[in-house]
Each structure stands twice: as C-alpha cells, then as structure tokens.
Amino acid sequence: MEREPYFFLSYARRDDRGSAFVGRFYDDLVEELDRLGADCSGQQPFLDVERIGLGMDWESTLGSEIGHCRALVALCSPSYVNSLYCGKEWAAFESRLLNYREQTDIEVPALIPVLWVPLHHAMPSEISRYQYFEPAMGQEYLEQGLMGLLRSAPGGRAYRAVLELVAKRVRHVADLFRLPRAQDLDLRTVRSPFEGREPAGPGGRTTGHVRVFIAAGVTDPLPTGRQRREYYGPSPLDWTPYHPPVHPTVAYRAQRVIIDEGCTSSLEVVDGGLGEKLDEAMHHNQTSVLLVDAWAARESQYRAPLSDYDRQNHPVTGVLVPCHDTDEESGDEELWTDVQQVFRRNWMRRNDPYDPLFQVQVERHRFEDRLAQMVVVAQNRLMEKAVPRRLPAGLSAPPMPGLSVPFTPPSRTDDPTDPPGRTPLQKDQDDEH
Template identity: 90%
Template sequence: MEREPYFFLSYARRDDRGSAFVGRFYDDLVEELARLGADVSGQQPFLDVERIGLGMDWESTLGSEIGHCRAMVALCSPAYVNSLYCGKEWAAFESRVLKYREQTDIEVPALIPILWVPLHQAMPPEISRYQYFEPAMGQEYLEQGLMGLLRSAPGGRAYRAVLELVAKRVQHVADLFRLPRAQGLDLGTVRSPFEGREPAGPGSRTTGHVRVFIAAGVTDPLPEGRQRREYYGPSPLDWTPYHPPVHPTVAYRAQRVIIDEGCTSTLEVVDGGLGEKLEEAMYNNQTSVLLVDAWAAREGRYRTALSDYDRENHPVTGVLVPCHETDEESGDEKLWADLQQVFRRNWMRRNDPYDPLFQVQVERQRFEDRLARMVVVAQNRLMEKAVPRRLPAGPSAPPMPGLSVPYPPPSRADDPTEPEGPFAPAEGSGQ
C-alpha cells in the first residue's frame, strides 16, 4: 500500500533549536489522536527528524510526504513566514487542497495553521485566510502561542484545549477525505507564497548579535520589600514580571523578539564586570540590552553595576524595566524613586520616543514593540560606529594598474551598497 502520512508537521527549524517543544507537540498530537480512536499505525504521521535518515535525499523525501499526506499542521511563527522551505511546504500542500476544491466543489480544512509563536505584525493573508483560532482555544493561546502554553504548562487546561481541537480537525479530514496526490513533487520548483517576507539570500544583511543581561531577583531570598514569590524562580533567568506570573519568562520573551528582528542572542546575569562586558560587546560589533527588575536593582548585588553603567557612555546598549499595572506592590512610588537614584544620568531620557534605549515601567502589551524598536535603533547606531577589525599584517600588495580614463561613479540604480533584503534565510522543516 502506498504511504499516505496521517498528517505532515510543518515547522521552522529555528523555532526548535536547542529545545524539544516541536517533538513534544508531535508526540502529544499522536497520543491525542489515539485517544480519539484514530488509527495512525498504518500511515505514520511525518516529522522530519524521525522520518529522514542519514544519507537520504531530504528534499525528495519532503516532496513525497507532502504530495501524499492527508493533512498538514503548520506551526506558524515569525521564523515560519521567513523560512523558504516552510513556504514551499505550505504552497505545495495548498495546491492539493485547491485542486480538490476545483474537482469536487468541497472545501476541505486539511491545511491547519497553528499559532506557534505570536507574530508582531499581522498574520500574512496566505495564512490568515485559513482559520487558526476558535474561541475554545482561549485568549492565552493568542497571547502566548502554542509553544508558550507548552513551555509554561504542558499538561495545563489551555494547552490541552488547543491540542484536542487540532486532533479532532486532523482526524476529521484524514478519515473522511483523500486529496489528489502530487506524484513526483519537486520542492525545488515550488515558490513560497510569503512574497516579500522571505529573506533575499546571503549577503544582503549581516545578522547581528544581541547580548541580553538580566538583573532580577530570585525566590530565596526575595528582593527587599517584595512579598510576591510567584514572580521569581531559583535563577534570575526565571524572572516573570508580568501577570499572571507564569512562563514564558521575560528572558524567553526577549529572545523571541530578537529572533524576529533577524538577530541572534545570548543570556547573561548582570555582575560586577558589566561595564567591561558591554565594552567588549561593542568592540566585537554587538549590541546589548539590560532587562532590569526594579526591585532587585535597589540591592547591592546589582545597584553598583547598574550605577556604574549609568555613569558611563554605552551608545548601543538599551535598558528596559518591565512593570505590570495590576502588580499592586510595584505601584509604590518609593520603588521608582529608588530606581531613579540608580539611573540618575539616564532617567531624564526615560521613555523618550525619539531615543528609545531607556524604557521604564513597560507594560506587558508594549514589551515586544518597545524591545523590538530598541534592538533596531541599537543595531543602526552600531552600524554607524562599527569599526572594521584589521587582519594581521602580511606582505605588501602589488601596485594597482593605472586607468587611462576616469571611471564614472555607478548610477543610483546600480549602486551595490543599496540594501536588497533583510537577512539570511531561516531553515524550514526540510532543511
């Protein structure tokens, strides 16, 4: 019998590097389908890391699986819509759905988009024309995405509600319909529908790196004057300043924003060597962001390092201080007066719309936008100040031959310095 995968899981590799959330969701979905009575044993669902072995032609394998699967579950995210091969997978499967509609006049909901990580901009129309939200999925799903729910409470009500709805949709289309097969599908000839969102290719823009420094409290002991333990964890990296005080942590939120802006990032905890690290970052043509817990900043562990930062000039470093409006403890005016003493020099430019590198009392709904703008502005300033690093001295180059006629400057249209695209391509589930 010819293979017809019960479903194909399409996702961006960049969303799952260093973690196992995609694999966990795949396993949970297969288990939920079994609970609903679906028999997938004869037509094993497709997940690339399980079905593409060493030495196999991955592009040919992907084409075969997409051309024969019964349903496709797409984990939509900023990385997904910027992935060349995710776009190809989407287009290839959608063509089968459209062909079936032409042949039968039946709309089969076999292309199932899932909000894996929320997008800062509007969902591309190629995706939003398909229903990716139902009221039963809950507001938490829209705010955090399914990966956020899986990260914070993998067995929780919100995650299970979405999982059950997805499984029911997959079972419905896989058991009742058979889309026309696409024999010999060559993904190399398929064009991604996310036109204008795809990276233009290597060399159009160098991906920047952002060093993220966290100055936050822990549960034991809590910052002085703080009573609410649920906002903290055993490490400063576990800090969750927004209500409800659950994951994703502010560090995770920050890294998600930075990825969306086409940059890479690392996480560090603020210590006495902060100033030297910021100088090192700038020397290496990197930008930095300080995420500061107003409660912890008043203590000796961080106060000295942050005050030293305030007295120095760090033009490509941003500071962001989160605060949730319903956290009654953080409404204390003395808390912010103390923070003003820590950042005496920078306090005058707080929340300046024209100089967005010092943002305080940033509410949850504004966190992503404020941080994204901070990263972009810091990167732009870095490009103005970046110093090329010289290679070690070598033998002198031979003299250049002279030109017998003046060489005209390139026209504006031919100017090779004009940017052509945003950043290097992200990987799809097949690459």
C-alpha cells in the same frame, strides 16, 4: 506514557506581539477539536508560552515536542519565513514526514500550513507544495489571512469556516497516523529551508549579536520588600515579571524576539563588571540589552553596576524594566522613586518614542514590540559606530594587471582611399600581401 502532542502550533513571535491572536486561535482550535470528538486531554497540544515551564531548556523542549508531535500547524506569514526557529521547526517536522513516506510509501498530510498574514510575494515553494487553501475557506481568507479574519470578526462565518477545516485535518492525521519519532532532536543542527525568503517589512532584516544582561531577584532571599515568590526562581534567569506569572521566563521571551529580528543572543547576569562588558561588546560590534527587575535594582548587588552604567555613555545598550499594572506590589510609588535614583541621568529619556533605548514600566502586551524596536535601533546605531576591522596579517595581494605606460592610440593616415573602419595596421598587413 511518552508525550505525543496532538499538534504543535508553529508561529512567528513577531506576529503576536501584544495582540494575543495566536493564543485565541490555539484555544479555538482545541475547542473545535473537542467539538469534533477528538480527545486531546491525554496528549495536550503544544503552544510554547503554555508548555515551557520555569527553568526548562527551551531549545531542548522545542526539539522534543517537534520530534514527538502528531501534526504541525504552521501560521505562515512574512515574519514566519524570516524566522530562524520557525524554519527549523518546519524542517524538523518535514523530515519525519519524509522518513515515514520512505518507510511506508504513504503521504501523510500532517504538515498543515495556515495563511496567517498574506505574503508580499508568491508563497515559497517549500510551503506551497503543501495544500494551504481549499475553496471552502473562501476568498476572504486568501486576501486577509486568518489573523485578519480573527481581528475583524472573531466569531464570523469566514473565520469559523477556516477553523473547522483546519481542525478536521488535524484530527484526521493525529488519530490515523503515528509518525516515526525523532529522539533527542537538536534544533541547533537543523537548517531552515526558507529563512530570509520574504521581506519582513520596512528596514528589512538586521544581523548581529545581542548580549542580554539580567538584573533580577531570586526566591531565596526575595528582594527587599517583595512578598510574592512566584515571580522568581533559584536563578535570576528564572524571573517571570508579569501577573499572573506566565512561563516561559522573560529571558526566553527576549531571546525569541531577538531571533525574530535576525540576531543571535547570549544571556548573562549583571555583576560588578557590567561597564567593562558593555564596552567590550561594543568593541566587538555587538549591542546589549539590560532587563531589569525594579525590585532587584535597589539591592546592593545590582544598584552599583546599574548606577555606573547610568553615569557612562553606552549608545548601543538598551534598558527595559517590565511591570504589570495588576501586580499590586509593583504599584508602589516609592519603588519607582528608588529606580529613578538608580538611573538618574537616563530617567529623563524614559519611554521616549524617538529614543527607545530606555523603557520603564513596560506592560506584558508591549514587551515584544518595545524590545524589538530597541534591538533594531541599537543595531542601526552600531552600524554608524562600528569598529573597523583590519585584514589578517599576511602577504600583500599581487598587483592588478594593467598597462605600464599610458595608452596612445595609433595615428591615422589621411589617405582618402582607405575604406571606412580600416586601421593603419590593417592597411599595412594588406600591403604585405
């Protein structure tokens, strides 16, 4: 049977960095649906961190899930309306609703906006045309948003009231309607309807491209001294550094953070040409991030290029070394002493709050925040050091129209009979008549 997720939870990663409130709401919503008698077991709802597995193409997976899900629950916030992929998810699902309405003349309320964080200004029309508030949800919901209610009183009456209403609407549309599927949906071709409509916060949005370089182990062979195979895959891009191993990969998580910061990204594996690639990126006004597996950094494959990076000056490149305190193997002091030897020069500025481009032993709940800060700081530094670009070769622009000699105002006569405001030219023309 083809997958039809009972609902798709669409949210901005910026709103869930280190807080786990999105995961808590997802679990509560599934539990409430079960209490209402909905059977989600056959068509598991979609939350990206749970349903995108090792080695999967995340863009293709998101497109497939959006193209087949029965309902979409959108956690609306300033970050949501500034997230490129949240907008794409919204637009792709909305197009399925419009197709169904054209075919049946039935309006299906399957796009369910939830006020997650109050917006600074009025709700964009693209969202407000869908009902996102009912009186039973209460004034606290409008003032604080659902994340505020969940933060202050996770089992409170106000939060439960909103949760129950959202669950009832999801069950209603998921059980009664079958929207036309969007086969082979490619989110790269979908345009966001409200991207950039709401200020995302202090400093606004950045633009640019971030090159992400991965230095990580693989399953065969494992890095020297490593025993746990579940953190790795056949490629360094499959690395999942946190315990218990959580999919999607760290590369996927990094790309989503970068997208939420308004930048594009590309993935590469660290090799002997790292230094030249970092210089090339800066020359093309691009920033870079190195995601480094502490275990793999000691291997000859990576040790030399990473040490070369450490000896050179790369002001718009950040380094992030993930770690989780429950990974007993990574608690070895000898491991981190070896990493220190690889990054001798930069080690002195590790985890400096005023210079956040070198972060080590970054735990899972801090990963998104630290990486986002790194991207913003690197982009800001790039603006100061950007390479100016020349205009393309070609004919020179024509000169601007203007006077060839300085303008000399006409002299006025001293005739006291001239009316106020009449110029000598006007007087001469009157004399001719």
